[in-house]
Amino acid sequence: MKWLALLVVVGGAGYYAYDIGTKLAREDVRRLEARMTELREENSRLRTELAGQQAALRTERDRAAQLQEPYTRDVPAENEQTIMALVRKRIGEGVRPARLAEVVGAARDTVACPDPAATRRFVVGSPLQRGPTDAVFFAGGTIVVTAAGESAKNERGQPEAWYDPAQPLKARFTHVGGQTIETAGLLPLHQTILSG
Structure with a gap:
């Protein structure tokens, strides 16, 4: 139990x-x-x-x-802002917007200069040489080109009356409207100027 x-x-x-x-x-x-x-x-x-x-x-x-x-x-994108600033500046200087539009419309990547390109010979000015042959005219006299550089030196180190082509020069392109473009360097120098 x-x-x-x-x-x-x-x-x-x-x-x-x-x-x-x-x-x-x-x-x-x-x-x-x-x-x-x-x-x-x-x-x-x-x-x-x-x-x-x-x-x-x-x-x-x-x-x-x-x-x-x-x-x-x-x-405008950054590259266009520069162009727009120039357009505003030119309009502010009195250039007609229609003229700017015409210039922009005529712009091309390739240069279409008249054939053959105009060439002129002139004397590059130096400290010892200035005269009537140190300027040339292009585009019907609307663009004046002058240049100046260092004088060549003779064997005694004395300056001569002509430009030394081994030295850089300064070229000035003056448009009848007053715009001046300066460029410097060794020859040959190339400068494009819009005219018209």
Whole structure:
């Protein structure tokens, strides 16, 4: 009988432990299911919020593109800003916009000078030589070209009355309208002047 009583006590304790374990497991399952429901709702809310944010981002990007378009079209790029500054300066100096448009419209990458190019001989001025032969005229007399350089030296180191071609010279191109372009260097020098 003792064994039977012990068996009943152990069996009762086992049943009690099983019952408590089952209740705890059910409580854990309910708690985890509630948490899973919360997480699903949070996930759904976040997905909805993300979709809204993505839509707002697309809208803002579209709006930024719409704002960028006239800026890109109307604001000159860096290389164009230099040209625009020159155009504004020339208009400020009294050049007609129609004349500037004509000049820009006539511009080409290749030079289309009349054939053959005009050439003239003249004497390069030096400190010891100035005279009527040290200037030449081009474009029907509208452009005057003069040049000056260092005098050649004789074997004793004394200056001669002519220019030393081994030395750099300064050339001046003066347009009848008053514009002057100066360039310097060793010969041959090349200078392009728009006329017309």
